[in-house]
Amino acid sequence: MNHDHQGEEPPDGPRTEDQRQRKPWWKHVWVWAATVIAGVASTVIAAVITEKIDNNDPPKLRLTNERYVRPFTDEGALRPPFKADPSRTAKEGHCDAASLSSTDPAAWRCGYGTPVSNLADPCWTHALKAVCLLSPWDPDVLIIDEVKLAPRVQVSTKQGTQPWALEIKDPVGGDALRCSWAGGATSLIAGKRVNWRCMNDDDTVIGDAAGDVVQSKSDPWTVLYSPGSSSEVQKAEILTIWY
Template sequence: MFATAATGTWFALSPDHASARATHSPQPAPARSSAGATPAATTSPLAPSAVTESQTPTAAASSAPTQTQVVTLSPWSPGGTPATGITITDRASGSCFGTAESTMRTDAWRCTAGDRILDPCFSPDSDPSDTSALCLDGAPDRMVELSVPEGFPGNNDHMPGGPDIEPIILVLANGARCSFAGGGTATLAGQRLNYGCDNGGYLYGYPNKTAAVWTISYAAPGSGASVSTPISTVYQ
């Protein structure tokens, strides 16, 4: 069984998760409600000052976090060019056929370039007449620059004030970096497998945002059970 990661690449579900029940819904599960709670995390745009060594997904956490850091991905500058600190990893031409599966942001789309699915791809703003996008390529400061000659498919159906914006990439307190998994994945204890981690682990459901340090259900490599695990940083 395979699932698409946020970058459009594929990863295999390990045999250790054979006990998880497959689901064929291409949509992520509903976000965990945090009504009545105000997350104590901070929010900052993606810029060199915002992506420090302690926040970079490849950096292992050296101590338990006291507060989950929330970084809003802002790949475009106000002038419509890639923002300072963004590395363009590739340039391609393609098309966008719907709103992003990995996030409810109103500027995020699901696109293709050849046989590769790119999700999320960010338009410079929410104007469907735009003809270029920056597509996440595995890390918050790495983007594929996508030319979209036919523009975007009408209005984005992600409505402001709708469901909570959930993370696209999470960095756990144990240093693991986890990216959203689209398509049909699996479930464990009633929660959808929403993220695949670079250490072979998986995250189920969405973060619990009721405290300063957010947590999420994490299944370590080779484990058939999940445990609540603190989150150091999220990128959304």
């Protein structure tokens, strides 16, 4: 008996054209799964790219740097970048009081000249030699070759624990300004003493910083700043502080 069924129609009758073109059910499942996987993959890639872009954002302003001055090596030589200024050298002098400018316990207020008529502050000593700075960023220093150290006297001063110098960020232009301690009588800003005179890169005084330094554990420290060309008083971020 011949069991060749080629060419026979299915028991339910002949198939229509739509039935012949219809895909098996498992192919539909595969298409759906591929679509879901592609969607998830694109979402993950987009998230990775977004995170990478966010990580490339400009870093936040660094916290305030605190610095002390250490002009001498252990052997008594000047540390870079400090160097002796031949026009500012004295043969002898005396140091008998704590610095009025710097709150560094090792800093002195010294007199020099014959007779002693000049004051230098702050100064640091090594053996019989003293080195005195005008500012922490001025490498040319005064050298007093031979000093007499009297019993140290803590001079009463309004400075208290205020720093000797500041480097602040101009709240208007964004430039870095260098501010040095202002001794003697000064004016008031918002009821607070002007404690620092601020200069640009040309050493031209362009503003004042007043009051106390406002400290923070999570943000840069700040100080009140008043530009000389304006009556406004704003908070300025402190980049570096010297004691």
